[in-house]
Amino acid sequence: MVTIYDIAEKAGVSAMTVSRVINNAGRISEKTRTKVKRVMDELGYVPNQMARSLVLQETRLLFLMITDITNPFYTTLARGAEDAAKKHGYRLLFGNTDEDLEKENDYIDAVLKTRADGVLLAPAGDASLPHLEMLRRHRVPFVLLDREVPGMDSDVVLGDSKEGARQLVKQLVGGGHRRIALINGSRTISSARERLEGYREALKLNDLTYDEALVLETSFGPRSDLTVIEAWLDRMRPLPTAFVAGNNVLAVELMRALRSRGLRVPEDASLVCFDELASYAEMDPFLTVISQQAYQFGYLGMQMLLDRIQSRDEQAPGWRKIVLPAELIVRRSVRQL
Template sequence: MVSIYDIAKRAQCSTMTVSRVINNTGRISEKTRQRVKAIMKEMNYVPNHAARSLVLQQTKIISLLITDITNPFYTTLARGAEDAAQRLGYRLMFSNSDEDVKKEHEYIETVLSMRVDGVLIAPAGDQSLEHLQKLQLYNIPFVLVDREVPGIESDRVLGDSKEGSKALVEHLIQLGHRRIAFINGSPGISTARMREAGYLETLKLNDIPVNPDYMFETGYSQFDADPIIDKLLSLEEPPTAIFAANNFITLAVIRSLRSRELRIPDDMSIVCFDDLDPGYIVDPFLTIAAQPAYDFGRIGMQMLIDRIQGTANEPRSVILPSKLIVRRSSTEI
């Protein structure tokens, strides 16, 4: 592959002159500049990123670590991050941890090894603490998006899961529901804890006793809801509404209900966080707390680049509100 030396030889100048032409720095006569440029073009020169970043000690690459590339919430977030990064002159490297702390660990190793300039990360869970401390140890700036991790002080962009949760449950209560089941993600993830807090608080505010039989913990990724639905339906007083903590859980729940010929919302109201991809859904019918996924990415990326370029000020938190969108999956009892 053609290097700066090849160009220099051909142009009968030093590599430094070529480097100056490439970077538009230093003093170069217009004549030389044009000659070198022509030769670079002719020889199809492409600078070697590794060599450059080795000496510059910066890569202009930012790593984006999300937990599920098939979840539209995250792909939308990714798009926001990508657009912002591009605008500010950085390249993005996506990775996908699959909600798996071990896989996340491997990616962090790569990220460290590549000396990326910063990391925008939706951590797999509280156990991500260790990875994040490693980033801190190496002074690699990072911003948490969507989820926080206890023990880590850093910039972050979070959704207001608790408020969103309260809005959803309040909505159900307004519709007359009092037997509201809650199927949550893993308590090892901050959003799940916040959503539970919102659920509990709203019940309390409305003097509805908490029924442990109505509460479940599962994963945010694909899973089978049948066992849970079984239990709920076999209760003496089955719930009239289900609050599912995210879109994946909702899908599993809906599938399970459908397979039993139960209709939504007639037989069961459903509310949840995050839309199924708005671009995809032919017929949006879920009542949701919609989070501004694109902004999560966009704002997170801006904060990250601020941090990379800027002075080391206090960690900032941005909390983005979610919006209650009432559709047909919830109805009066």
């Protein structure tokens, strides 16, 4: 195995000089730097990343933790995070929790074992607090995405879930709908709570009565149970003329349940939701959606994380919250009554 001493001998410099070139530290002439790098290439030298990390107290590794890899919102978010990390010379590790606290705990353990420099994460829910406290105890910087956790002050990038829900309900009411149902994520998730609140506020503003029977609380991710959705539909008599889905995954699951009953969207039931569907849906845009800035969630969140990492040994800035506005995109999934 080639060592820095081999490189130093062939380049005619000290081992310390080689170390400074590898770590991009200290004052070295460009001529010497070029010569050392040329010798490194000739000998096929591969730096020992672990040793370098111990010296510099950094790994140049960051961790992105999301709750559902199948959701196009998160895949686009991941692209934004990766682009920002790469721009600043970091590599990105990835974890998918499926809103499962045990999986999230395993990934937190992986973060600590790999000595990642920071974490960008969408927490599973309010019960993620002990995991965030673990990161804080080990002085691992982190930024939250899409969800807040009560009891934990931190940097966070959010969407305006409450206003988005209000806009979706307003769109349905404008189409003449009065009996409007909501299928949503768990109330243990901050974004789901805000979407429920926006839904309730919009009903009240339009003189419509809130009915708990018209609200189904389930999982935002792939763990949502189609049989639970079907049972919910069976209980509602008459069936609502319109539905609001808390995210795109739930919208697809609901359409499947309606189709199994021979019902079509929008002919038999109107449907609106948060977030775009997969990219192939662009070939035939169909659903009226609240489109969130998924790429910016990841890109801005990563920028905030890098700022926090760089200021760790200095006077750290106060906690920052970015709330990204969303856009209502009207398509063909709402029938005018």
